[in-house]
Amino acid sequence: MNHALPVVASLIAMAVVFWPRYGLWARWQLAQELARRIRREDALKHLIKSEANGRVATLNSLAGALQISAANAASLLEELEERELVTFEDGRPLLRPAGRAMALHVVRAHRLWESYLAEQTGVPELEWHPRAEEREHLLTPEEADALAARLGHPTRDPHGDVIPPPHGDLEGDPGQSLNTAAPQTPVLITHIEDEPDTVYRQLVALGLRPGMRAFVIEKTPSRVRFWVDGNEQILAPILAQNVFVRPLPEFRTEDLVEEEFLSGLKPQARTRVIGLSPACRGQERRRLLDLGFVPGTVVEVEMISPAGDPTAYRVRGTIVALRREQANLIRVSSKEASDR
Amino acid sequence: MPPSPSQPASQSDQILAAAKQWRQQIPGDLHEHVVEAIYGQAARIAERSVSSPSQAARPTFDRSLDHILTSKLWGFPIMILLFAVMFWITITGANIPSAWLSWLLIDQGHSWLRGIFQSVGSPEWLTGFVVDGMYLATAWVVSVMLPPMAIFFPLFTLLEDFGYLPRVAFNLDRLFKVSGGHGKQAMTTMMGFGCNAAGVVATRIIDSPRERLLAIITNNFALCNGRWPTQFLIATVFLGSLVPAVLAGLVAAAAVTSVAMLGVLLTFLVSWGLSRTLLKGEVSTFSLELPPYRPPRFWQTLYTSLIDRTLFVLWRAVVFALPAGAVIWLVANVYVGGESLAEHFIRVADPLGLFIGLNGVILLAYVIAIPANEIVIPTVLMLTVMTTGLQDVGAGTGVMFELQSGDAVGQLLTAGGWTTLTAVNLMLFSLLHNPCSTTIYTIYRETGSAKWTMVSTLLPLALGFVVCALTAWGWRLLSVAPG
Structure with a gap:
């Protein structure tokens, strides 16, 4: 009994550390492998973006973009060359077809994920980019295609970047x-x-x-x-x-200049809707459209909550209360609408 | 598309290329442009072809009523007054039928049913299990729960039908917006004061997913009808007795109001915290339609609120009370090693219970009375009698009972080791613990998610432990220091 306990304890400890796939050692190795892959993919992304925008990628620009030392950047480029993802011409790194496909997928996954966060979740705008930076390395090409289908094959991400097709070219930043x-x-x-x-x-x-x-x-x-x-x-x-x-x-x-926002409308004033602001996306946008805030609709301020917000508007014969932030998303004409 | 070298294929390629090029030039989502155009076109067609009789777009009566009900001066006072009256009607109105049902189902029904079981020669354990356990728990839940709900829900539905409740949401939205919620959460919280399970069902009126989850998770902080009697009893017996008799009622009422207000405060705080952490990524859209007023359809309202809300909630409560009653009887009557299961549990749980200013009896009562908060006090009394070994009170092992006078309750509980701290913490724990099983099940049905059900169940429980432990710690600090 006295001897069995330490043996059992050390066996358990060994199992915890060395168990295949689930042990600490295996997990640590997986995490290391993922970190290396993320670095490779980030490097490829830098190369394809530089190329698309007509800039020349160098060792220093890569080190700057990935925030690593020049020495690390050099060994990273070496690794990419070994894997036949990159080739060198006049000392400048150039993408080979396999590297280009991988880079394109990462950019596509990133922009699709940003579109998903913008359209179908309530994740705040400032978190779209950081979250997509992580997710772009985890999505497989099949998952990216499924996501694109679910989003209705969007062509641009919420920042206005073109989402590249699965097999195509990356367009540069617009004009x-x-x-x-x-x-x-x-x-x-x-x-x-x-x-x-x-x-x-x-x-x-x-x-x-x-x-x-x-x-x-x-x-x-x-x-x-x-x-x-x-x-x-x-x-x-x-x-x-x-x-x-x-x-x-x-x-x-x-x-x-004739346009202003519904939130600026004075009590009892009436005007016509011009459209919804582009900042209004996803479910929020569909909801406002459902309520009748479409171009040409006459809107009138009906009453204001005793707490100051929200404000109730008369639109198409019904009364709908909107918060100030929402009324800020509806563009209206500054001219008083006479009648419907 | 199958590639083909012929002329039409290249033409279709050209068309596709052109379409692609055009699509690139359109800003935003193409689908939304289409939707927008369809809405706009439909509106134009309707405008041209539908004629309406020339009358004011909105009756002047509605407009003047709205101006009073949402005015800066009258909006809030009218709201508070209406709800105060509603609660007063519910509480005073429920007393009589409650007493009557209690007399019928517990005083008469229980001994009558026992008589029948004994006359057919049923063994004592079967009689105890079925009559003292299952029947009594169910009868208790029905007699305490049914009358207030049968009054509160129709009143609530009448206000809803009239169109007043959306105005309440309109008035209060600013408050809820700060904490990340929706103005309609005011209505579901209000409903929660009647019954949390019904409050959770009522969150269906909130169409924004994040705000709805907030309303569901925080609904338990609205002190429900099943917990008010516990609050009043303990406040009267323990806190009212600390001051001269003249002030007793006032102090007790103030204590209960404070607990209820603490619940409202926590609703806001927890909403605020959750909307910035767990619920951050959930979709949120606000909209609140203010329908025209209309005379409430009295009989129809009465019927639907009784069927949809009262009986629905009651049925679920009964379904859960039956097995709970059996469990309550069993833990008091199954002996292992010379002690009943209840006594084992209480001995183990006592150190933890005392640490957070409660005791093992209360913890056990909250575990086995999960089905309904109404049976917590009867269970506590039964268990206290069992553990203190008092002979002349109670109705037998495993049989829940209630005492007619508050003094008797006070004497019994003091004998069970209760102090003022125990009383205060029981009131806090009664506000802050897991929802009853009916509510938990309802949350699961409404969210369809085990995760959110767990959060709604465990969050208030954890809060309860923390708040009680802090109160006990502060209490000991203050009561030791002067001496």
């Missing part, structure tokens, strides 16, 4: 940045760059989203003053550089 847009010309925000994170957080905090309409009011070397969805904003050029736009030839600035 012009807000910095280079001509003043007093209506543009559509097509993309908000989600890296680096600190810049992205500031842009989100300002409420900027792909799909919003804007025009630059004035540009100086130190700041860009612009109108966007009813508000005036000022950005430093370094921030504005991460906001991508395309021209909206079918609109005039006067058309844009």
